[in-house]
Amino acid sequence: MDPATLPAAPRFPLPLKAGFGICLVIAVAVVLRRAAALLASPGSSGPPQMADLDRWFATHSLLTWAHITCALALVLLLPFLFARRTRHARPLHSAFFLLGALTGLTAYAMSRYAVGGWLERSAVLFFDTAFLASLLRAYICLRRGDLPRMQQWTLRAVAILLGIATTRPVMAVFFATARLTHLTPHQFFGIAFWIGFSLNTLVIELWLRRAPAQPNNLP
Numbered sequence: 001m002d003p004a005t006l007p008a009a010p011r012f013p014l015p016l017k018a019g020f021g022i023c024l025v026i027a028v029a030v031v032l033r034r035a036a037a038l039l040a041s042p043g044s045s046g047p048p049q050m051a052d053l054d055r056w057f058a059t060h061s062l063l064t065w066a067h068i069t070c071a072l073a074l075v076l077l078l079p080f081l082f083a084r085r086t087r088h089a090r091p092l093h094s095a096f097f098l099l100g101a102l103t104g105l106t107a108y109a110m111s112r113y114a115v116g117g118w119l120e121r122s123a124v125l126f127f128d129t130a131f132l133a134s135l136l137r138a139y140i141c142l143r144r145g146d147l148p149r150m151q152q153w154t155l156r157a158v159a160i161l162l163g164i165a166t167t168r169p170v171m172a173v174f175f176a177t178a179r180l181t182h183l184t185p186h187q188f189f190g191i192a193f194w195i196g197f198s199l200n201t202l203v204i205e206l207w208l209r210r211a212p213a214q215p216n217n218l219p
């Protein structure tokens with residue numbers, strides 16, 4: 001990939017940068033928490049649905065390890081994908097597409113057990129499909145040499161990917177207010193998934209639609 005042919009790096013506003021950084025930290029924490037649960041014996045503490053979830057992951061450990069290791073590598077790669085000094089590297093883009101495809105495909109299988117039932121599963125299937133579709137569009141644009149559009153579709157894919165991190169603060173609100181709402185994880189997990197993924201998708205889409213008016217952003 002010739003650096004001279006690449007469009008200017010997008011200039012992200014500070015709130016978007018902060019949100020990106022927070023999502024990265026949460027996403028890494030989510031993966032590490034799942035890895036720790038896999039290495040420990042499935043416990044019975046906490047809501048029954050959460051204990052059932054841990055047991056399901058433990059009985060499908062190979063699939064779970066494949067998913068979380070690919071996801072962790074993908075998340076750790078993201079800062080370099082947008083850094084000015086490394087964003088031109090061809091191996092970086094190849095790794096992004098490969099890890100993204102593996103993460104997305106294994107996520108389909110991981111959705112077989114959902115604490116929030118079909119509402120949660122529908123969110124996972126919908127946004128996972130949107131993630132893979134965005135990833136494919138980005139790859140096609142790269143192959144065609146349409147680098148500005150490749151950047152746009154890459155940003156969409158990344159925003160959806162990090163939606164899993166945004167669901168965590170939403171879940172925390174539901175857990176904190178459970179005594180008032182009397183909602184169980186089975187009832188609010190699906191809602192949290194739809195809210196978290198939708199927020200990320202809407203924020204990046206609104207920014208991309210405003211970005212053309214800014215000379216140094218994506219065309």
